[in-house]
Amino acid sequence: MKNLLCVTGLHVNFETSTGAVRANRGVNLTVEKQERLGVMGESGCGKTVLMLSLMRLQQPGVIAKGSIIFNGRDITGLSENQMRHIRGRGIALIPQNHSTALNPVYTVGQQLGETIGRRHGRTGLWQIIRTRQPGYGSPAYNEIKDLFNRMNFGDERFFKRLLDSYPHELSGGMRQRVLIGMALLLEPQLVIADEPTTALDRATRLEILELLGMLAGKTTLIVVSHEVDAIKSICNRVAVMYGGRVVEFGKTSAVLSSPKHPYTRLLLKSQQFKRGGSISITAGALDMVTFPSGCPFYPLCPQVMPVCSQVEPAEVATGEGVVACHLYHGGKECWK
Amino acid sequence: MNLLRAVKSNSLIATGAVTLAVLLLVALFAPFLAPHDPWHYYQAFLPPSIDHLLGTNDVGQDIFSELVFAGRVSLSVGFLAALIATFIGVSAGTLAGFRRGILDNILMGMTDVALVVPALPLIILISVYIGPGFFNIALVIGLILWPVMARVVRSRVLSLRESGYVESARALGAGNWWIMTRHVLPNALPIIAAKFVLTLASAMLIEASISFLGLGDPSAKSWGSMLHYAFSRGGFIREMWWWYLPPGLLIGLSIFGLNLINLGFEDKGDPRLKRMLER
Numbered sequence: 001m002k003n004l005l006c007v008t009g010l011h012v013n014f015e016t017s018t019g020a021v022r023a024n025r026g027v028n029l030t031v032e033k034q035e036r037l038g039v040m041g042e043s044g045c046g047k048t049v050l051m052l053s054l055m056r057l058q059q060p061g062v063i064a065k066g067s068i069i070f071n072g073r074d075i076t077g078l079s080e081n082q083m084r085h086i087r088g089r090g091i092a093l094i095p096q097n098h099s100t101a102l103n104p105v106y107t108v109g110q111q112l113g114e115t116i117g118r119r120h121g122r123t124g125l126w127q128i129i130r131t132r133q134p135g136y137g138s139p140a141y142n143e144i145k146d147l148f149n150r151m152n153f154g155d156e157r158f159f160k161r162l163l164d165s166y167p168h169e170l171s172g173g174m175r176q177r178v179l180i181g182m183a184l185l186l187e188p189q190l191v192i193a194d195e196p197t198t199a200l201d202r203a204t205r206l207e208i209l210e211l212l213g214m215l216a217g218k219t220t221l222i223v224v225s226h227e228v229d230a231i232k233s234i235c236n237r238v239a240v241m242y243g244g245r246v247v248e249f250g251k252t253s254a255v256l257s258s259p260k261h262p263y264t265r266l267l268l269k270s271q272q273f274k275r276g277g278s279i280s281i282t283a284g285a286l287d288m289v290t291f292p293s294g295c296p297f298y299p300l301c302p303q304v305m306p307v308c309s310q311v312e313p314a315e316v317a318t319g320e321g322v323v324a325c326h327l328y329h330g331g332k333e334c335w336k
Numbered sequence: 337m338n339l340l341r342a343v344k345s346n347s348l349i350a351t352g353a354v355t356l357a358v359l360l361l362v363a364l365f366a367p368f369l370a371p372h373d374p375w376h377y378y379q380a381f382l383p384p385s386i387d388h389l390l391g392t393n394d395v396g397q398d399i400f401s402e403l404v405f406a407g408r409v410s411l412s413v414g415f416l417a418a419l420i421a422t423f424i425g426v427s428a429g430t431l432a433g434f435r436r437g438i439l440d441n442i443l444m445g446m447t448d449v450a451l452v453v454p455a456l457p458l459i460i461l462i463s464v465y466i467g468p469g470f471f472n473i474a475l476v477i478g479l480i481l482w483p484v485m486a487r488v489v490r491s492r493v494l495s496l497r498e499s500g501y502v503e504s505a506r507a508l509g510a511g512n513w514w515i516m517t518r519h520v521l522p523n524a525l526p527i528i529a530a531k532f533v534l535t536l537a538s539a540m541l542i543e544a545s546i547s548f549l550g551l552g553d554p555s556a557k558s559w560g561s562m563l564h565y566a567f568s569r570g571g572f573i574r575e576m577w578w579w580y581l582p583p584g585l586l587i588g589l590s591i592f593g594l595n596l597i598n599l600g601f602e603d604k605g606d607p608r609l610k611r612m613l614e615r
Binding site: 055057081084085086087088089092093095097099100101102103104105106114115118179182183186 | 499500501503504505506507508509510511518519522523525
């Protein structure tokens, strides 16, 4: 078993009054054990839906087709109760928005303690009613302290104050660190960080992402992020999504230094801040209900060919990676 | 400690709480405060005097002592009824709001029916049917008042269940029961507390109405039943204001105190209301 996670042909639809919104249209993705996978793509490309689908939290979205094999088991058909045992211990999610992800009426210590209690399977009525902060020197306290030590919060006084704080008393960066700690305390096999840094400033972003990469240790990690630098330093493979599909997938070094798909090229270019402004990919959002036939990117593609508007490109293996573009059909680039 | 701070910081809550606390203490220490045994027969229809501060009633019972003891029944029936209504209302509202679906439809359909039927005639009907008695009255009032609580709690739970921390708790493997009791209910507590105070006020008012109509427990003295006897045994006709005025005032005072507390809670939650009050 080399692959921890294997997603094949995943279709996720959201039924609306104007038709099904096809948020994911045949996503293929594999994640090896102890791998760090980065996921990039613009807003609305289906990243978050994919991440939520991996935990079966995509409701009201429906997994219409495809399979998600986690640890050799297809989780698309599992019951809610079976999923509950996979969430947290199997796959843990670091949420996107740190300002709402912590419960305002409990201290940080109580919420971290709750998480540890969950790992020990303590879900009895008594534990539910009695929300207790781990006492000084208790095993749970020491465990949380070890983790935060690794985050360079070794100062005992500072740490105790952190545990006694309510979420609103902390800065955004601190809250995000608490959330990362919370996910890692469960010792999950796979950690999904869905844009863990969107609500933070740029300086804190890189710091948090690097912290995440460091803390994850041997845990398998999926990071959704737009920080090319951070992805470069943490991830060994990258998937680029567009229009509900993975359009390019390969080794980080290969994808970032010599992108194959025209979309990836534009995406990377748009992130380079240059004098005279950066490049933007404009044309409004895709209509996710009535997808145009052919490649979803062809209206914007600088290298568009007649075939692009007719046939949706299949995924082609190109050396180390996979790319879904007509340019590479036949295994070679056929443009000038 | 937090509760104490809230009471101190808000003059509305403080005034209401002190009023209610005084009434509760009087009821609690009634045997020590009442100058006479309220069930002992003295001379009937005495006007106020040093010995009988508020005179005596038609059978010669000391009205002031009656008043002190009647607070026990009025307040405890109110509290018990409000607790019953809160327990049922919070359970139903949380379940309906959190689980949605068919359960929501059934529970909310029940509250709709209960809200449409006029409360007082229904209570009169039921209390006549099951007979008077301390627990019967509290139960009937509780059963009438829970739908309002359920509605309020449900709407709060509906917004709480979509919150970020509920989603993140789910993503870490928490089940429905855990999320409901640990993350949804504690956040709905302020609104439950405010609504509880209002429910208590309604319960006391309904209890007084039932007793005034003579449907209350005949063996127990409550402010409502005192009014009942003052009305039916000639207190009003003889203009014995010391008989009928004090129980009415005490009912009014307790409702007033409770409404002040509720207003204080709302004012804490809704700053617009505060500005309105200051104007």
